[in-house]
C-alpha cells in the first residue's frame with residue numbers, strides 16, 4: 001500500500017493572526033516579538049510576515065537588529081492566548097481529515113492519509129480542501145508537503161511557502177533532494193554540518209551517493225538516520241505521545257571525546273532544550289531525571305534524581321543535571337557521550353500560559 005503523509009505548517013503564524021485581526025496592517029511589514037525601543041530594545045523577533053522577511057528579518061533575530069533593518073515596520077507584542085486558540089482551531093480541522101494525526105509544535109502537524117486516498121491526485125484534492133477550510137474558518141494560510149515519509153513531507157511543506165502544496169512522489173525523491181543543503185534534514189544542525197562538510201558531504205545528493213556502511217562508520221547513528229531520510233526510507237510513523245510511554249530520552253555522542261566541561265554542559269543544555277520542546281508540547285510532567293554519561297573506553301554510568309512531585313521545569317532539570325555531572329568531575333577521563341532521560345511520566349491536559357510561553361520562546 002502506498003504511504004501518503006502530509007506535513008502541514010502555518011505561514012508566519014503569529015504574524016498571520018495579527019494581520020487577520022488588523023486589516024489596517026495589510027501589506028505592511030509586521031514583526032512579533034520584544035519591544036524594539038527604537039533600536040535599543042533587548043530580546044528577539046518571534047516571527048515576522050513575508051513583507052518583513054524581504055528586509056532580511058527572521059525568527060530569533062535580535063529585535064534591535066530587526067529595527068535597524070526595518071524601522072518603519074509594525075512591531076507587536078505576542079498575544080499567546082490568541083495564537084493558542086487559532087492553533088487549536090487549525091489542529092481540529094487537520095485532525096478531522098484523519099485520526100492518524102500528530103501535532104509537533106504550535107503550528108505544525110503530520111497527518112497520515114494512506115487509507116483515505118488511492119493516488120496522488122486524491123492526495124492533492126484532500127490537501128486543497130484542507131487548506132481552503134483553514135483559510136475560511138480560521139482566516140490564515142497553511143502550507144502542505146506530501147510524501148511517503150515524514151521527513152520528506154516536512155522538507156516539502158517548506159518549499160512553496162506561503163500558501164503552497166508540494167507533493168513529492170516516490171520516483172521524484174532523488175531529484176527533489178539531491179541539490180539541497182544537508183541542513184534541510186532535521187537531524188543535521190549547524191554544528192554537525194561543519195563535520196559533514198569536512199568529510200566531503202555538502203548536499204543531500206552526497207548522502208544518497210554514500211554507501212550506508214560508510215555513513216555509519218563516519219557519522220555513527222546520526223549518519224544512518226540521515227542516510228535513511230535521504231533515501232526515502234525513514235519509516236517513523238505518525239503518532240501522538242501515548243500515556244503508556246515510560247520515558248523520554250535523548251543522547252548525543254561527541255565527534256571527538258572531550259574533557260572540556262563547558263562543551264559537555266552546553267551539549268546537555270541543548271539536549272535538555274530539545275526534550276523540553278517535546279515535553280511542553282505534549283503537556284508531559286515527570287518525576288525522575290537521569291543523566292547518562294559514557295567515558296572514553298566505553299565506561300557508561302547513569303545517575304538519577306527524583307523530585308517529590310511531578311514537575312515540568314527545564315531549569316530545575318538543568319540544575320539537577322549539573323549536580324549529577326559534578327559527581328563525575330573528579331574522574332579525569334574524557335567524555336564520549338551524554339544523555340538525559342525523564343521518567344515517571346504523567347500527561348496533563350491543562351496547558352498554562354507560562355508553559356506555552358516557554359515553549360514558544362525557547
Ligand code: TTP
Pocket residue numbers: 009010011012013014015045046047048059060106107161162360361
Ligand atoms: P515557524 O513555523 O518556525 O515559523 P512561522 O510559522 O512564523 O513561519 P513559516 O511561514 O516559515 O513557517 O514557527 C511557528 C511560530 O512559533 C511562529 O509564528 C512564532 C513562534 N516562534 C518563536 O516564537 N520563536 C522562534 O524562534 C520560532 C522559530 C518560532
Ligand code: MG
Pocket residue numbers: 009010011012013107
Ligand atoms: Mg510555520
